[in-house]
Amino acid sequence: MTLLNMNMLLASAALPQDKKDIWMPEQASTFAPGVDWLFYGILYVCIFFFVLITALTLFFVVKYHRKSPTQETGGPTHNWFLEITWCAIPLAIVGWMWFEGFRGFMEMRTNPKSGDAMRVIVNAQKWSWDFTYSNGAVTPDLHVPAGAKVVLSMNSLDVLHAFYVNTFRAKMDIVPGRINEMWFEPNLPGEYWLQCAEYCGDEHSRMRAKVYVYEDQAAFDAWLESYDPYKGLEPIAAGKLVFESKGCTQCHNVTGVNGIGPSLKGAIGRERAFTDGSKLVTDANYIRESVLDPKAKIVEGFEPVMPSYKGRMADKEINFLIEYLLDASKN
Numbered sequence: 001m002t003l004l005n006m007n008m009l010l011a012s013a014a015l016p017q018d019k020k021d022i023w024m025p026e027q028a029s030t031f032a033p034g035v036d037w038l039f040y041g042i043l044y045v046c047i048f049f050f051v052l053i054t055a056l057t058l059f060f061v062v063k064y065h066r067k068s069p070t071q072e073t074g075g076p077t078h079n080w081f082l083e084i085t086w087c088a089i090p091l092a093i094v095g096w097m098w099f100e101g102f103r104g105f106m107e108m109r110t111n112p113k114s115g116d117a118m119r120v121i122v123n124a125q126k127w128s129w130d131f132t133y134s135n136g137a138v139t140p141d142l143h144v145p146a147g148a149k150v151v152l153s154m155n156s157l158d159v160l161h162a163f164y165v166n167t168f169r170a171k172m173d174i175v176p177g178r179i180n181e182m183w184f185e186p187n188l189p190g191e192y193w194l195q196c197a198e199y200c201g202d203e204h205s206r207m208r209a210k211v212y213v214y215e216d217q218a219a220f221d222a223w224l225e226s227y228d229p230y231k232g233l234e235p236i237a238a239g240k241l242v243f244e245s246k247g248c249t250q251c252h253n254v255t256g257v258n259g260i261g262p263s264l265k266g267a268i269g270r271e272r273a274f275t276d277g278s279k280l281v282t283d284a285n286y287i288r289e290s291v292l293d294p295k296a297k298i299v300e301g302f303e304p305v306m307p308s309y310k311g312r313m314a315d316k317e318i319n320f321l322i323e324y325l326l327d328a329s330k331n
Contacts, residue, residue: 028167028188028213031108035169038100045093108170111183117149124174125157125307126200127207128247137227138312140245141210142194144186145220151183157307164197165211171197186213203250230320239324242317251306254328261306262299266329268322273300284322291318 023043024036066073111117120142121132131142144150154163154174161174163182172182196207214220229245230238243249251261262272271281275298280286289296291313294306313321 025167026188027169028165028186028190028192029169030185030187031104032167032169034104038097038104041100042097045097108182108184111151111181112149117151117183118144119151119153120144122152122154122163122174123157123312124154124161124163124196124207125247126159126305127196127203127250129194129207129209130246130312132312133224135224137224139227139229140247141212143212143214143220143223145214145217146186146189148217148220149183149185151181154180154182158305159200160198161196161200161207162198163194165192165194167192168211173198186211189213189215206250230316235320235323236327239320239322239327242313242321243324246309246313246317248321254325260302262302264325264328267325268329270329272297274298275300275302284326287322287325288318291321 024032024039027033027036119134122142123130123132128140129142130138130140132138133143152163152172154172155178156174156176159176162171163174164171165184167188168184168186170182170184172180174180190213192211192213194209194211196204198204200207214223229241233241243252243254248264251259252264253259254263254265256263256265268282268284268287271279273279278297280297286297290306292308292310294308295304298304
């Protein structure tokens with residue numbers, strides 16, 4: 001049994017998993033008890049020494065203050081035992097803090113063997129998330145089973161982001177141009193907030209999603225097998241869902257007012273001017289090209305900041321989106 005696992009057992013005995021206090025949220029992963037145990041350990045050490053040093057300082061001020069202006073003071077003295085003691089004890093305590101933190105960090109950063117873990121691909125962009133599972137399903141929220149080791153393979157499509165779930169005590173930066181991986185094992189079924197913990201632009205505070213933890217692997221497998229967000233929806237309604245769930249609303253709208261990106265009201269059947277000087281009466285093919293290769297035609301007055309949805313939006317989803325924008329263009 002590793003030292004971190006021992007700490008987790010101690011923390012579990014001291015702090016029940018459903019406990020909520022002023023310091024920490026509920027513990028919903030196997031990492032949480034160890035993190036909380038170390039947090040409280042450091043906190044209590046700091047409180048103890050703060051009280052001890054403050055009390056001794058006040059005591060010495062009162063006991064050894066000069067009784068009169070003419071009172072003589074003694075010369076400097078050395079007590080090697082005392083000086084070594086007050087250096088050795090803090091050094092040992094700080095060493096313990098470092099050792100515990102390093103052991104916990106290494107366990108968090110050492111992924112389980114690939115055969116023992118469920119892998120999810122995570123794409124982060126301004127200002128939304130998408131999660132891709134083993135069967136190709138893509139969701140705007142993260143779904144995982146309790147009791148399973150989950151490895152996230154994370155990529156940023158634009159700027160620096162950070163994956164953070166406070167109930168899991170799990171956080172990792174997501175850096176453009178590289179793949180960062182992290183893992184955790186949720187152990188408490190429920191719904192939890194996932195948020196970006198790195199300032200990534202003016203809509204940073206809206207970059208949130210939910211983490212759904214299922215009771216067991218069987219419940220998760222049943223959800224994954226049946227997952228179809230567009231089942232039973234008419235094409236226009238399905239297109240509205242695509243528009244909202246894929247993060248399009250972060251930069252675009254259908255109200256006619258431009259945002260970070262141009263408004264998509266009347267996006268089909270209207271002439272647009274582009275930064276290369278060309279003009280085009282837009283149609284369904286223009287929408288498709290803009291989704292898959294957004295830098296091919298940049299609307300005049302806007303920056304080429306939109307990421308490509310190639311491989312992230314299926315053909316049927318693009319078709320649904322076109323139907324929704326066609327309907328929006330009529331109004």
